[in-house]
C-alpha cells in the first residue's frame with residue numbers, strides 16, 4: 001500500500017498476440033491482414049492482426065466468413081509452442097517488477113506494483129519499452145487502483161497504448177461505457193440489464209440496489225460496486241498458496257499443552273515442507289484453538305523477519321500459546337497452526353530480529 005492506501009495495478013495486454021508473433025518471425029507479413037486460427041472448412045479465427053480487424057475479421061469468426069471478408073488475408077495455423085515460449089519470456093520480465101503477476105491468458109496479465117516507489121504509469125511505460133526492446137512485440141497497458149479499471153484502461157487505446165484511470169476519474173470514465181463492459185457481465189446478463197433500461201455503466205451506478213437485485217440477483221452488490229469503480233479483488237499469482245495450515249481434532253479433549261506438543265511439531269513439519277516446496281517464507285503465524293465448549297480463538301504473530309525454519313515457527317507457536325488462555329476445565333478440542341502473508345525469499349525482510357527464542361517456558 002502507498003501512503004494514501006491506493007493500490008497500483010497494471011493490466012498488460014499484448015497486441016494481437018498470435019498474428020504479431022507471426023509477423024515477428026516473418027517480417028514480410030508486416031502491414032498485411034494476418035489471421036491465425038483453424039484454416040479448414042470449419043475453422044474459427046483465433047486472432048487477427050489490426051489490418052484484418054479493419055476488414056471486420058475478429059476472433060471467434062468462422063474462417064470461411066473471414067476469407068470472404070478478407071480475400072487477400074494471410075491465413076495461418078496457430079503455433080502455440082512458439083507463442084507460449086514468448087509469453088513465458090514476457091511474463092518473466094513482468095515478474096522482475098513484482099512477484100504479484102496474475103496471468104489471464106498467454107497474452108494478458110495483471111501486475112501489482114503497489115510496493116514500488118515509482119508511479120504506476122512510469123512503471124508501465126518502462127515495461128512496455130522493455131517488452132518491445134527484447135521481443136519486438138507491443139503491449140498495451142492499463143494503470144489504475146484496481147483490476148477492473150486497469151483492464152478497462154488497457155483496452156482503451158489499443159494497440160500500443162498506455163491509459164491511466166486515476167481514482168477521481170473512475171466514475172466519469174465508466175459512466176458512458178455500455179453495461180456489458182462491467183466485469184463478469186456476459187451476453188445474458190447484458191441483455192437483462194438492457195431490458196431493464198440499464199444500458200450504460202452509469203445507469204447501473206445510479207440504479208437502486210433492490211432494482212438491480214431484481215435484474216441480476218445476487219450479483220447486484222458486486223456489479224453496483226464495479227459500476228462506481230470499486231473492486232477489491234487481489235492480484236493473485238497462480239499455484240501459490242495464500243496460506244498453509246494444519247489442524248487436528250482430538251479424540252478426547254486434551255487438558256494441557258504438553259499433550260498438544262507432538263501435534264504442533266507435526267504441523268510445523270508439514271507447513272515447512274509446503275513452504276519449501278513453493279519456495280515461500282511466512283510473515284505471519286496463526287494459532288487456532290477450539291475449546292471443549294466450542295469457543296474458538298485465534299492468535300497471530302507477525303515478526304519483522306519472515307520465517308521458514310522449523311525452530312523459528314515452533315518458537316512463534318510457543319509464544320502464541322502463551323498468549324492464549326490456559327486450557328479451561330472443558331479442555332481443548334481442536335488445535336491448528338497456519339502461516340499467512342507468504343512471501344518469496346527476495347521479499348522477506350531480513351533486517352532485524354535476533355530470532356532467538358527467549359527464556360520463556362517451552363510449551364511445545
Ligand SMILES: [Mg+2]
Pocket residue numbers: 013014015016017107108
Ligand atoms: Mg491481447
